[in-house]
Amino acid sequence: MALLSVHNLSQSFGGLQALTDFNMEIGGYDLVGLIGPNGAGKTTVFNLVSGFYTPTRGAIVFNGKPTRGMKPHEVTALGLARTFQNIRLWNDLSVLDNIRIAQYHRLGYGFLDAVLRTARYARAEKNVDRKCRDILDMMDLTEFVEELPKNLPYGLQRRVELARALSTKPRLLLLDEPAAGLNALDVDGLIHLIRWIYNEFKISIWMIEHQMKVVMTLCQRLMVMDFGKTIADGAPGEIQNNPDVIAAYLGDGAV
Protein backbone atom coordinates (compact mmCIF):
# COMPACT_ATOMS: atom_id res chain seq x y z
CA MET A 1 0.00 0.00 0.00
CA ALA A 2 1.14 3.50 -0.72
CA LEU A 3 2.47 5.58 2.17
CA LEU A 4 0.76 8.68 0.87
CA SER A 5 -2.08 8.76 -1.59
CA VAL A 6 -3.69 11.96 -2.70
CA HIS A 7 -6.90 11.79 -4.64
CA ASN A 8 -8.47 14.61 -6.69
CA LEU A 9 -7.14 17.26 -4.35
CA SER A 10 -8.40 20.75 -5.12
CA GLN A 11 -7.97 24.02 -3.34
CA SER A 12 -9.32 27.45 -4.05
CA PHE A 13 -8.60 30.67 -2.23
CA GLY A 14 -11.62 32.90 -2.82
CA GLY A 15 -11.88 33.10 -6.61
CA LEU A 16 -8.42 31.71 -7.26
CA GLN A 17 -8.22 28.03 -8.15
CA ALA A 18 -4.77 27.23 -6.75
CA LEU A 19 -4.93 23.50 -7.30
CA THR A 20 -7.15 21.33 -9.50
CA ASP A 21 -7.60 17.57 -9.17
CA PHE A 22 -4.13 16.72 -7.98
CA ASN A 23 -3.44 12.98 -7.77
CA MET A 24 -0.36 11.37 -6.35
CA GLU A 25 0.94 8.24 -4.72
CA ILE A 26 4.20 7.80 -2.85
CA GLY A 27 5.47 4.46 -1.60
CA GLY A 28 7.43 3.74 1.53
CA TYR A 29 10.86 4.38 -0.02
CA ASP A 30 10.64 6.83 -2.91
CA LEU A 31 12.44 9.99 -3.88
CA VAL A 32 10.09 12.18 -5.87
CA GLY A 33 10.48 15.71 -7.18
CA LEU A 34 7.84 18.34 -7.81
CA ILE A 35 8.69 21.15 -10.17
CA GLY A 36 6.88 23.91 -11.98
CA PRO A 37 6.98 27.65 -12.59
CA ASN A 38 6.32 30.09 -9.77
CA GLY A 39 2.71 30.11 -8.62
CA ALA A 40 2.01 26.66 -10.05
CA GLY A 41 0.61 25.45 -6.73
CA LYS A 42 3.52 23.33 -5.49
CA THR A 43 3.73 24.77 -1.99
CA THR A 44 -0.08 24.60 -1.79
CA VAL A 45 0.20 20.84 -2.28
CA PHE A 46 2.68 20.65 0.60
CA ASN A 47 0.52 22.85 2.81
CA LEU A 48 -2.48 20.61 2.14
CA VAL A 49 -0.60 17.38 2.72
CA SER A 50 0.96 18.62 5.96
CA GLY A 51 -2.48 19.65 7.23
CA PHE A 52 -1.82 23.36 7.18
CA TYR A 53 -4.84 23.96 4.92
CA THR A 54 -8.01 21.89 4.76
CA PRO A 55 -8.61 21.05 1.10
CA THR A 56 -11.69 22.46 -0.65
CA ARG A 57 -12.17 19.05 -2.26
CA GLY A 58 -10.39 15.71 -2.40
CA ALA A 59 -8.88 13.13 -0.09
CA ILE A 60 -5.46 12.56 1.44
CA VAL A 61 -4.58 9.23 3.01
CA PHE A 62 -1.28 9.14 4.85
CA ASN A 63 0.08 6.10 6.62
CA GLY A 64 -3.31 4.40 6.31
CA LYS A 65 -5.32 7.27 7.81
CA PRO A 66 -7.38 9.96 6.08
CA THR A 67 -5.82 13.21 7.23
CA ARG A 68 -8.52 15.63 6.10
CA GLY A 69 -9.44 17.85 9.05
CA MET A 70 -6.41 16.79 11.08
CA LYS A 71 -4.26 19.50 12.60
CA PRO A 72 -0.65 19.71 11.37
CA HIS A 73 0.78 18.35 14.64
CA GLU A 74 -1.43 15.26 14.31
CA VAL A 75 -0.18 14.67 10.76
CA THR A 76 3.37 15.05 12.05
CA ALA A 77 2.67 12.42 14.69
CA LEU A 78 1.66 10.06 11.86
CA GLY A 79 5.14 10.43 10.40
CA LEU A 80 5.27 13.45 8.14
CA ALA A 81 7.84 16.20 8.45
CA ARG A 82 8.70 19.15 6.29
CA THR A 83 11.05 22.04 5.83
CA PHE A 84 10.10 25.47 4.63
CA GLN A 85 10.94 27.55 1.59
CA ASN A 86 12.00 30.39 3.86
CA ILE A 87 13.70 28.79 6.84
CA ARG A 88 11.48 28.72 9.92
CA LEU A 89 13.73 27.81 12.82
CA TRP A 90 13.20 28.93 16.41
CA ASN A 91 15.91 31.54 16.20
CA ASP A 92 16.30 32.35 19.88
CA LEU A 93 16.48 28.74 21.03
CA SER A 94 19.71 26.80 20.75
CA VAL A 95 20.26 24.32 17.93
CA LEU A 96 19.91 21.55 20.49
CA ASP A 97 16.55 22.90 21.66
CA ASN A 98 15.37 23.13 18.06
CA ILE A 99 16.07 19.44 17.64
CA ARG A 100 14.60 18.60 21.06
CA ILE A 101 11.28 20.33 20.53
CA ALA A 102 10.75 18.41 17.29
CA GLN A 103 10.29 15.30 19.45
CA TYR A 104 7.43 16.95 21.29
CA HIS A 105 4.69 14.69 19.93
CA ARG A 106 6.32 11.57 21.31
CA LEU A 107 7.53 12.88 24.66
CA GLY A 108 5.06 10.70 26.56
CA TYR A 109 4.86 12.88 29.67
CA GLY A 110 2.80 15.87 30.73
CA PHE A 111 2.80 18.96 32.88
CA LEU A 112 2.79 17.20 36.25
CA ASP A 113 5.67 14.93 35.24
CA ALA A 114 7.69 17.98 34.21
CA VAL A 115 6.99 19.87 37.43
CA LEU A 116 7.39 16.94 39.81
CA ARG A 117 10.34 15.54 37.83
CA THR A 118 8.96 12.02 37.95
CA ALA A 119 10.75 8.90 36.82
CA ARG A 120 8.75 9.02 33.61
CA TYR A 121 10.07 12.54 32.98
CA ALA A 122 13.65 11.46 33.60
CA ARG A 123 13.31 8.47 31.27
CA ALA A 124 11.68 10.49 28.50
CA GLU A 125 14.22 13.31 28.68
CA LYS A 126 17.08 10.86 28.62
CA ASN A 127 15.60 9.31 25.51
CA VAL A 128 15.15 12.69 23.87
CA ASP A 129 18.72 13.66 24.73
CA ARG A 130 20.11 10.50 23.22
CA LYS A 131 18.14 10.87 20.00
CA CYS A 132 19.16 14.51 19.71
CA ARG A 133 22.80 13.63 20.08
CA ASP A 134 22.46 10.90 17.45
CA ILE A 135 20.84 13.21 14.95
CA LEU A 136 23.22 16.11 15.60
CA ASP A 137 26.11 13.71 15.25
CA MET A 138 24.82 12.21 12.02
CA MET A 139 24.09 15.63 10.56
CA ASP A 140 27.53 16.95 11.59
CA LEU A 141 26.06 19.65 13.79
CA THR A 142 27.52 18.64 17.14
CA GLU A 143 29.86 21.62 17.36
CA PHE A 144 26.92 24.02 16.99
CA VAL A 145 24.60 22.60 19.68
CA GLU A 146 24.77 25.68 21.87
CA GLU A 147 24.60 28.20 19.02
CA LEU A 148 21.48 30.16 18.18
CA PRO A 149 20.34 29.40 14.63
CA LYS A 150 20.18 33.09 13.76
CA ASN A 151 23.94 33.31 14.25
CA LEU A 152 24.66 30.47 11.82
CA PRO A 153 25.37 30.89 8.10
CA TYR A 154 22.50 30.19 5.76
CA GLY A 155 23.70 26.79 4.58
CA LEU A 156 24.03 25.57 8.16
CA GLN A 157 20.56 26.86 9.00
CA ARG A 158 19.23 24.71 6.17
CA ARG A 159 21.05 21.74 7.67
CA VAL A 160 19.62 22.45 11.13
CA GLU A 161 16.14 22.62 9.64
CA LEU A 162 16.69 19.26 7.97
CA ALA A 163 17.96 17.79 11.22
CA ARG A 164 14.93 19.16 13.03
CA ALA A 165 12.59 17.58 10.49
CA LEU A 166 14.39 14.25 10.87
CA SER A 167 14.11 14.56 14.63
CA THR A 168 10.33 14.12 14.38
CA LYS A 169 11.13 10.62 13.09
CA PRO A 170 9.28 10.94 9.79
CA ARG A 171 8.37 8.31 7.25
CA LEU A 172 7.88 10.94 4.60
CA LEU A 173 9.97 14.08 4.41
CA LEU A 174 8.73 17.06 2.42
CA LEU A 175 11.43 19.49 1.35
CA ASP A 176 10.26 22.86 0.08
CA GLU A 177 13.06 24.25 -2.10
CA PRO A 178 15.97 23.01 0.00
CA ALA A 179 18.53 24.51 -2.38
CA ALA A 180 17.04 28.02 -2.44
CA GLY A 181 19.68 30.59 -1.61
CA LEU A 182 22.61 28.17 -1.63
CA ASN A 183 25.73 28.69 -3.72
CA ALA A 184 26.97 26.09 -6.21
CA LEU A 185 29.28 24.43 -3.70
CA ASP A 186 26.57 24.20 -1.06
CA VAL A 187 24.18 22.75 -3.62
CA ASP A 188 26.58 19.87 -4.27
CA GLY A 189 26.79 19.32 -0.53
CA LEU A 190 23.02 19.34 -0.27
CA ILE A 191 22.59 16.78 -3.06
CA HIS A 192 25.04 14.56 -1.25
CA LEU A 193 23.25 15.10 2.08
CA ILE A 194 19.77 14.34 0.74
CA ARG A 195 20.99 11.17 -0.92
CA TRP A 196 22.71 10.18 2.30
CA ILE A 197 19.50 10.82 4.33
CA TYR A 198 17.53 8.78 1.81
CA ASN A 199 19.92 5.85 2.10
CA GLU A 200 20.51 6.08 5.83
CA PHE A 201 17.01 6.68 7.16
CA LYS A 202 15.21 4.64 4.48
CA ILE A 203 12.37 7.11 4.28
CA SER A 204 10.49 8.64 1.37
CA ILE A 205 11.43 12.13 0.31
CA TRP A 206 9.28 14.45 -1.74
CA MET A 207 10.84 17.74 -2.75
CA ILE A 208 9.96 20.93 -4.49
CA GLU A 209 12.99 22.35 -6.23
CA HIS A 210 13.77 24.86 -8.91
CA GLN A 211 17.38 23.86 -9.50
CA MET A 212 17.28 21.22 -12.20
CA LYS A 213 20.64 19.84 -11.16
CA VAL A 214 19.21 18.80 -7.80
CA VAL A 215 16.06 17.09 -9.02
CA MET A 216 17.68 15.54 -12.08
CA THR A 217 20.45 13.91 -10.03
CA LEU A 218 18.33 12.81 -7.10
CA CYS A 219 14.78 11.99 -8.11
CA GLN A 220 13.57 8.72 -9.54
CA ARG A 221 10.34 10.37 -10.50
CA LEU A 222 9.39 13.90 -11.33
CA MET A 223 6.04 15.67 -11.42
CA VAL A 224 5.54 18.95 -13.20
CA MET A 225 2.80 21.41 -12.33
CA ASP A 226 1.53 24.52 -14.03
CA PHE A 227 -1.44 26.70 -13.07
CA GLY A 228 -2.60 24.25 -10.40
CA LYS A 229 -2.61 21.24 -12.71
CA THR A 230 -0.25 18.32 -13.14
CA ILE A 231 1.10 18.50 -16.68
CA ALA A 232 3.65 15.70 -16.59
CA ASP A 233 4.67 12.79 -14.38
CA GLY A 234 7.49 10.36 -15.06
CA ALA A 235 11.20 9.61 -14.98
CA PRO A 236 13.48 12.68 -15.15
CA GLY A 237 14.71 11.73 -18.61
CA GLU A 238 11.20 11.67 -20.07
CA ILE A 239 10.23 14.92 -18.41
CA GLN A 240 13.14 16.76 -19.96
CA ASN A 241 11.80 16.14 -23.45
CA ASN A 242 8.11 16.51 -22.69
CA PRO A 243 6.71 19.25 -24.99
CA ASP A 244 4.16 20.44 -22.41
CA VAL A 245 6.91 20.97 -19.85
CA ILE A 246 9.07 22.87 -22.29
CA ALA A 247 6.08 25.01 -23.18
CA ALA A 248 5.32 25.72 -19.51
CA TYR A 249 8.87 26.81 -18.79
CA LEU A 250 9.84 28.53 -22.02
CA GLY A 251 6.48 29.54 -23.51
CA ASP A 252 4.58 28.13 -26.48
CA GLY A 253 6.70 29.90 -29.06
CA ALA A 254 9.73 27.80 -28.17
CA VAL A 255 8.13 24.57 -29.38
Add this chain to the structure above:
Amino acid sequence: MQRYSINILFVAGAVCLVLAAQAGMLDNYVLTVLMFMGINVIFATSLGLVNGYMGEFSCGHAGFMCVGAYVGSLLSVACFTTNKLFGAPLLSPESAPFLFPLVLLAAGLAAALFGLLVALPSFHTRGDYLAIITIAANYIIISIVENIDFIGGPRGFSGMKRTMNAMNGVLEIPWMLIWVLVVTFASILILHRLVTSTYGKGVPAVCQNEIAAEIMGVDTNRVKTMAFMVSSGLAGVSGALYAHVYGYVNAQAFNILKSTEGMVMVYLGGMGSLSGVIMAAIAFTLLVEGLRFALPALDGLLHNLNLLPASYEVSQVWKWVLIPLCLVLLMQFRPEGLLGNRELSHYFPRLRRFFTLK
Protein backbone atom coordinates in the same frame (compact mmCIF):
# COMPACT_ATOMS: atom_id res chain seq x y z
CA MET B 1 24.03 18.05 46.98
CA GLN B 2 25.48 20.73 44.75
CA ARG B 3 22.78 20.17 42.18
CA TYR B 4 20.32 21.41 44.73
CA SER B 5 22.45 24.31 46.01
CA ILE B 6 19.90 27.05 45.32
CA ASN B 7 17.12 24.95 46.78
CA ILE B 8 19.17 24.46 49.95
CA LEU B 9 20.18 28.12 50.11
CA PHE B 10 16.60 29.24 49.75
CA VAL B 11 15.34 26.88 52.43
CA ALA B 12 18.14 27.95 54.78
CA GLY B 13 17.40 31.62 54.15
CA ALA B 14 13.71 31.05 54.69
CA VAL B 15 14.31 29.24 57.97
CA CYS B 16 16.52 32.11 59.17
CA LEU B 17 13.85 34.65 58.27
CA VAL B 18 11.13 32.70 60.07
CA LEU B 19 13.33 32.28 63.16
CA ALA B 20 14.18 35.98 63.13
CA ALA B 21 10.50 36.86 62.83
CA GLN B 22 9.63 34.45 65.62
CA ALA B 23 12.28 35.98 67.86
CA GLY B 24 10.74 39.39 67.19
CA MET B 25 13.81 40.72 65.39
CA LEU B 26 11.76 41.89 62.40
CA ASP B 27 9.09 44.47 62.97
CA ASN B 28 5.70 44.24 61.33
CA TYR B 29 6.55 46.68 58.57
CA VAL B 30 9.60 44.73 57.46
CA LEU B 31 7.61 41.51 57.59
CA THR B 32 4.86 42.95 55.44
CA VAL B 33 7.35 44.23 52.87
CA LEU B 34 9.00 40.81 52.78
CA MET B 35 5.68 39.11 52.22
CA PHE B 36 4.70 41.53 49.45
CA MET B 37 8.05 40.87 47.86
CA GLY B 38 7.19 37.19 47.70
CA ILE B 39 3.70 37.87 46.39
CA ASN B 40 5.11 40.18 43.72
CA VAL B 41 7.65 37.53 42.72
CA ILE B 42 4.87 34.98 42.18
CA PHE B 43 2.70 37.50 40.38
CA ALA B 44 5.48 38.73 38.09
CA THR B 45 7.10 35.39 37.29
CA SER B 46 3.72 33.86 36.43
CA LEU B 47 3.04 36.76 34.10
CA GLY B 48 6.51 36.23 32.70
CA LEU B 49 5.49 32.82 31.42
CA VAL B 50 2.91 34.39 29.12
CA ASN B 51 4.38 37.83 28.38
CA GLY B 52 7.99 36.69 28.32
CA TYR B 53 8.33 33.08 27.28
CA MET B 54 5.20 32.91 25.15
CA GLY B 55 5.54 36.43 23.77
CA GLU B 56 1.89 37.30 24.20
CA PHE B 57 0.89 40.63 25.66
CA SER B 58 -1.41 39.88 28.57
CA CYS B 59 -2.55 43.11 30.22
CA GLY B 60 -5.14 41.64 32.55
CA HIS B 61 -3.08 39.47 34.83
CA ALA B 62 -4.44 41.10 38.00
CA GLY B 63 -7.89 39.81 37.11
CA PHE B 64 -6.75 36.26 37.85
CA MET B 65 -5.15 37.45 41.06
CA CYS B 66 -8.58 38.85 41.95
CA VAL B 67 -10.28 35.49 41.35
CA GLY B 68 -7.74 33.76 43.56
CA ALA B 69 -7.99 36.41 46.25
CA TYR B 70 -11.76 36.13 46.50
CA VAL B 71 -11.98 32.35 46.19
CA GLY B 72 -9.21 31.90 48.76
CA SER B 73 -10.73 34.41 51.16
CA LEU B 74 -14.24 33.01 50.91
CA LEU B 75 -13.05 29.47 51.40
CA SER B 76 -10.83 30.24 54.35
CA VAL B 77 -13.47 32.40 56.03
CA ALA B 78 -16.19 29.83 55.46
CA CYS B 79 -14.08 26.88 56.57
CA PHE B 80 -12.18 28.17 59.57
CA THR B 81 -14.03 31.12 61.09
CA THR B 82 -17.34 32.12 62.58
CA ASN B 83 -18.73 34.84 60.35
CA LYS B 84 -21.89 36.68 59.32
CA LEU B 85 -21.93 35.15 55.85
CA PHE B 86 -21.70 31.44 56.53
CA GLY B 87 -22.27 31.23 60.28
CA ALA B 88 -20.29 28.62 62.16
CA PRO B 89 -17.03 27.32 60.66
CA LEU B 90 -17.51 24.35 58.31
CA LEU B 91 -14.33 22.70 59.56
CA SER B 92 -12.70 22.91 62.93
CA PRO B 93 -10.55 26.08 63.23
CA GLU B 94 -7.75 23.89 64.58
CA SER B 95 -7.38 22.33 61.12
CA ALA B 96 -6.62 25.74 59.55
CA PRO B 97 -2.80 25.43 59.49
CA PHE B 98 -3.02 22.04 57.79
CA LEU B 99 -5.80 22.79 55.34
CA PHE B 100 -4.68 26.29 54.38
CA PRO B 101 -2.50 24.94 51.52
CA LEU B 102 -5.65 23.35 50.08
CA VAL B 103 -7.36 26.73 50.20
CA LEU B 104 -4.46 28.20 48.23
CA LEU B 105 -4.65 25.32 45.76
CA ALA B 106 -8.38 25.82 45.28
CA ALA B 107 -7.80 29.54 44.71
CA GLY B 108 -5.18 28.66 42.09
CA LEU B 109 -7.44 26.16 40.35
CA ALA B 110 -10.33 28.63 40.22
CA ALA B 111 -8.06 31.29 38.74
CA ALA B 112 -6.68 28.74 36.26
CA LEU B 113 -10.24 28.06 35.07
CA PHE B 114 -10.71 31.78 34.52
CA GLY B 115 -7.47 31.64 32.55
CA LEU B 116 -9.48 29.82 29.90
CA LEU B 117 -11.24 33.14 29.32
CA VAL B 118 -8.01 34.24 27.66
CA ALA B 119 -6.64 30.87 26.55
CA LEU B 120 -9.56 29.96 24.30
CA PRO B 121 -9.52 33.21 22.27
CA SER B 122 -5.75 32.82 21.93
CA PHE B 123 -6.29 29.86 19.58
CA HIS B 124 -7.50 32.21 16.89
CA THR B 125 -5.87 35.50 17.59
CA ARG B 126 -2.67 36.86 19.02
CA GLY B 127 -0.65 40.03 19.52
CA ASP B 128 -2.55 43.28 19.91
CA TYR B 129 -5.93 41.65 19.52
CA LEU B 130 -5.30 39.18 22.30
CA ALA B 131 -4.00 42.04 24.45
CA ILE B 132 -7.39 43.74 24.11
CA ILE B 133 -9.11 40.50 25.10
CA THR B 134 -6.95 40.25 28.23
CA ILE B 135 -7.89 43.78 29.27
CA ALA B 136 -11.52 42.84 28.73
CA ALA B 137 -11.05 39.73 30.86
CA ASN B 138 -9.60 41.89 33.64
CA TYR B 139 -12.65 44.16 33.56
CA ILE B 140 -15.11 41.28 33.30
CA ILE B 141 -13.69 39.68 36.43
CA ILE B 142 -13.66 42.89 38.44
CA SER B 143 -17.20 43.76 37.37
CA ILE B 144 -18.48 40.31 38.28
CA VAL B 145 -16.96 40.54 41.75
CA GLU B 146 -18.14 44.11 42.31
CA ASN B 147 -21.68 43.13 41.45
CA ILE B 148 -22.03 40.17 43.79
CA ASP B 149 -23.44 41.86 46.84
CA PHE B 150 -23.25 38.65 48.85
CA ILE B 151 -19.46 38.92 49.06
CA GLY B 152 -19.43 42.63 49.74
CA GLY B 153 -19.56 44.00 46.21
CA PRO B 154 -17.59 47.25 45.88
CA ARG B 155 -17.16 47.43 49.69
CA GLY B 156 -14.76 44.51 49.58
CA PHE B 157 -14.52 41.46 51.75
CA SER B 158 -12.76 40.88 55.04
CA GLY B 159 -12.49 38.38 57.88
CA MET B 160 -9.29 36.62 56.84
CA LYS B 161 -7.55 37.92 59.94
CA ARG B 162 -9.73 35.47 61.87
CA THR B 163 -8.26 32.62 59.83
CA MET B 164 -4.86 33.90 60.87
CA ASN B 165 -6.04 33.96 64.46
CA ALA B 166 -7.25 30.38 64.09
CA MET B 167 -3.79 29.35 62.88
CA ASN B 168 -2.11 31.26 65.67
CA GLY B 169 -4.48 29.55 68.08
CA VAL B 170 -2.88 26.25 67.14
CA LEU B 171 0.69 27.44 67.23
CA GLU B 172 2.05 30.93 67.62
CA ILE B 173 4.46 31.27 64.68
CA PRO B 174 4.57 33.72 61.74
CA TRP B 175 2.25 31.62 59.57
CA MET B 176 1.74 34.00 56.69
CA LEU B 177 5.47 34.52 56.26
CA ILE B 178 5.90 30.77 56.09
CA TRP B 179 3.13 30.33 53.53
CA VAL B 180 4.45 33.14 51.38
CA LEU B 181 7.98 31.74 51.45
CA VAL B 182 6.82 28.20 50.68
CA VAL B 183 4.55 29.23 47.83
CA THR B 184 7.10 31.63 46.35
CA PHE B 185 9.67 28.89 46.26
CA ALA B 186 7.18 26.35 44.91
CA SER B 187 6.07 28.60 42.09
CA ILE B 188 9.63 29.50 41.11
CA LEU B 189 10.41 25.79 41.08
CA ILE B 190 7.31 24.98 39.01
CA LEU B 191 8.15 27.64 36.43
CA HIS B 192 11.84 26.75 36.34
CA ARG B 193 11.17 23.08 35.87
CA LEU B 194 8.53 23.79 33.29
CA VAL B 195 10.62 26.06 31.09
CA THR B 196 13.68 23.83 31.23
CA SER B 197 11.79 20.67 30.26
CA THR B 198 11.27 19.74 26.62
CA TYR B 199 7.56 19.86 27.36
CA GLY B 200 7.84 23.47 28.49
CA LYS B 201 10.07 24.46 25.56
CA GLY B 202 6.90 24.27 23.51
CA VAL B 203 6.09 27.69 24.98
CA PRO B 204 9.03 29.63 23.47
CA ALA B 205 8.61 27.57 20.29
CA VAL B 206 5.07 28.91 19.93
CA CYS B 207 6.41 32.39 20.62
CA GLN B 208 9.20 32.32 18.08
CA ASN B 209 7.45 30.59 15.22
CA GLU B 210 3.99 29.27 15.75
CA ILE B 211 3.70 27.72 12.29
CA ALA B 212 6.94 25.82 12.67
CA ALA B 213 5.86 24.66 16.13
CA GLU B 214 2.57 23.29 14.87
CA ILE B 215 4.18 21.58 11.86
CA MET B 216 6.98 20.08 13.97
CA GLY B 217 4.42 18.27 16.12
CA VAL B 218 3.74 20.75 18.93
CA ASP B 219 0.06 20.93 19.80
CA THR B 220 0.08 24.72 19.91
CA ASN B 221 -3.43 25.05 21.31
CA ARG B 222 -2.56 22.77 24.18
CA VAL B 223 0.64 24.67 24.88
CA LYS B 224 -1.26 27.95 24.97
CA THR B 225 -3.95 26.52 27.25
CA MET B 226 -1.31 25.11 29.56
CA ALA B 227 0.70 28.35 29.67
CA PHE B 228 -2.32 30.56 30.30
CA MET B 229 -3.73 28.24 32.94
CA VAL B 230 -0.43 27.82 34.81
CA SER B 231 0.16 31.55 34.64
CA SER B 232 -3.30 32.56 35.84
CA GLY B 233 -3.36 29.77 38.41
CA LEU B 234 -0.16 31.00 40.04
CA ALA B 235 -1.49 34.56 39.92
CA GLY B 236 -4.57 33.25 41.74
CA VAL B 237 -2.45 31.72 44.47
CA SER B 238 -0.57 35.00 44.86
CA GLY B 239 -3.95 36.72 45.14
CA ALA B 240 -5.06 34.40 47.93
CA LEU B 241 -1.83 35.13 49.80
CA TYR B 242 -2.28 38.85 49.25
CA ALA B 243 -5.79 38.71 50.67
CA HIS B 244 -4.58 36.94 53.79
CA VAL B 245 -1.60 39.22 54.34
CA TYR B 246 -3.87 42.26 54.09
CA GLY B 247 -6.86 40.69 55.79
CA TYR B 248 -9.09 42.55 53.37
CA VAL B 249 -9.76 42.39 49.63
CA ASN B 250 -11.38 44.79 47.24
CA ALA B 251 -11.88 44.15 43.54
CA GLN B 252 -10.50 47.57 42.63
CA ALA B 253 -7.13 46.57 44.08
CA PHE B 254 -6.84 44.26 41.05
CA ASN B 255 -7.61 46.70 38.29
CA ILE B 256 -5.49 47.53 35.28
CA LEU B 257 -3.01 49.46 37.44
CA LYS B 258 -2.10 46.28 39.29
CA SER B 259 -1.77 44.45 35.96
CA THR B 260 0.53 47.22 34.82
CA GLU B 261 2.70 46.74 37.90
CA GLY B 262 3.11 43.13 36.84
CA MET B 263 4.12 44.13 33.34
CA VAL B 264 6.61 46.68 34.67
CA MET B 265 8.27 43.90 36.69
CA VAL B 266 8.38 41.54 33.70
CA TYR B 267 9.78 44.10 31.27
CA LEU B 268 12.22 45.37 33.87
CA GLY B 269 13.54 41.86 34.46
CA GLY B 270 13.60 40.72 30.89
CA MET B 271 11.21 38.76 28.76
CA GLY B 272 11.94 35.09 29.02
CA SER B 273 14.25 35.30 32.03
CA LEU B 274 13.04 33.80 35.28
CA SER B 275 15.96 35.06 37.37
CA GLY B 276 15.63 38.52 35.81
CA VAL B 277 11.95 38.81 36.68
CA ILE B 278 12.58 37.60 40.23
CA MET B 279 15.22 40.29 40.71
CA ALA B 280 12.97 42.88 39.11
CA ALA B 281 10.04 41.97 41.37
CA ILE B 282 12.23 42.35 44.44
CA ALA B 283 13.73 45.59 43.18
CA PHE B 284 10.31 46.95 42.28
CA THR B 285 8.90 46.21 45.71
CA LEU B 286 11.90 47.91 47.32
CA LEU B 287 11.61 50.87 44.98
CA VAL B 288 7.93 51.40 45.77
CA GLU B 289 8.58 51.09 49.50
CA GLY B 290 11.73 53.20 49.28
CA LEU B 291 9.85 56.04 47.62
CA ARG B 292 7.52 56.06 50.60
CA PHE B 293 10.46 57.44 52.59
CA ALA B 294 12.44 59.08 49.83
CA LEU B 295 9.67 61.41 48.68
CA PRO B 296 9.06 63.07 52.09
CA ALA B 297 12.83 63.30 52.55
CA LEU B 298 13.16 64.96 49.17
CA ASP B 299 10.27 67.24 50.05
CA GLY B 300 11.98 68.31 53.27
CA LEU B 301 15.30 68.85 51.51
CA LEU B 302 13.85 70.97 48.73
CA HIS B 303 11.96 73.10 51.22
CA ASN B 304 15.02 73.56 53.39
CA LEU B 305 16.99 74.72 50.38
CA ASN B 306 14.13 77.05 49.51
CA LEU B 307 13.81 75.50 46.07
CA LEU B 308 10.10 74.86 46.43
CA PRO B 309 7.32 77.24 47.47
CA ALA B 310 6.01 76.45 50.93
CA SER B 311 2.55 75.75 49.50
CA TYR B 312 3.76 72.86 47.32
CA GLU B 313 4.42 69.41 48.69
CA VAL B 314 6.17 66.56 46.90
CA SER B 315 3.51 63.97 47.64
CA GLN B 316 3.32 60.22 47.12
CA VAL B 317 1.57 60.88 43.81
CA TRP B 318 5.05 61.42 42.40
CA LYS B 319 5.57 57.69 42.76
CA TRP B 320 3.35 57.22 39.74
CA VAL B 321 5.44 59.69 37.80
CA LEU B 322 8.78 58.18 38.71
CA ILE B 323 7.92 54.51 38.17
CA PRO B 324 6.51 54.99 34.66
CA LEU B 325 9.49 57.23 33.95
CA CYS B 326 11.74 54.30 34.84
CA LEU B 327 9.85 52.27 32.26
CA VAL B 328 10.32 54.96 29.60
CA LEU B 329 14.06 55.10 30.29
CA LEU B 330 14.26 51.30 30.30
CA MET B 331 12.55 50.98 26.93
CA GLN B 332 14.81 53.69 25.60
CA PHE B 333 18.14 52.31 26.77
CA ARG B 334 17.64 48.63 27.45
CA PRO B 335 14.42 47.50 25.79
CA GLU B 336 15.12 43.83 26.42
CA GLY B 337 15.07 44.41 30.19
CA LEU B 338 17.70 43.66 32.78
CA LEU B 339 18.63 40.19 31.54
CA GLY B 340 16.85 39.92 28.19
CA ASN B 341 15.84 36.35 27.49
CA ARG B 342 18.86 34.87 29.28
CA GLU B 343 19.22 33.70 32.84
CA LEU B 344 21.66 35.13 35.35
CA SER B 345 23.96 32.13 34.87
CA HIS B 346 24.47 33.14 31.23
CA TYR B 347 26.06 36.43 32.30
CA PHE B 348 28.00 34.92 35.17
CA PRO B 349 28.95 31.42 33.96
CA ARG B 350 30.94 30.82 37.14
CA LEU B 351 27.74 30.93 39.15
CA ARG B 352 26.67 27.76 37.42
CA ARG B 353 29.51 25.88 39.03
CA PHE B 354 28.17 26.51 42.50
CA PHE B 355 24.52 27.39 42.11
CA THR B 356 21.99 25.21 40.38
CA LEU B 357 18.27 24.96 40.88
CA LYS B 358 16.47 21.72 40.40
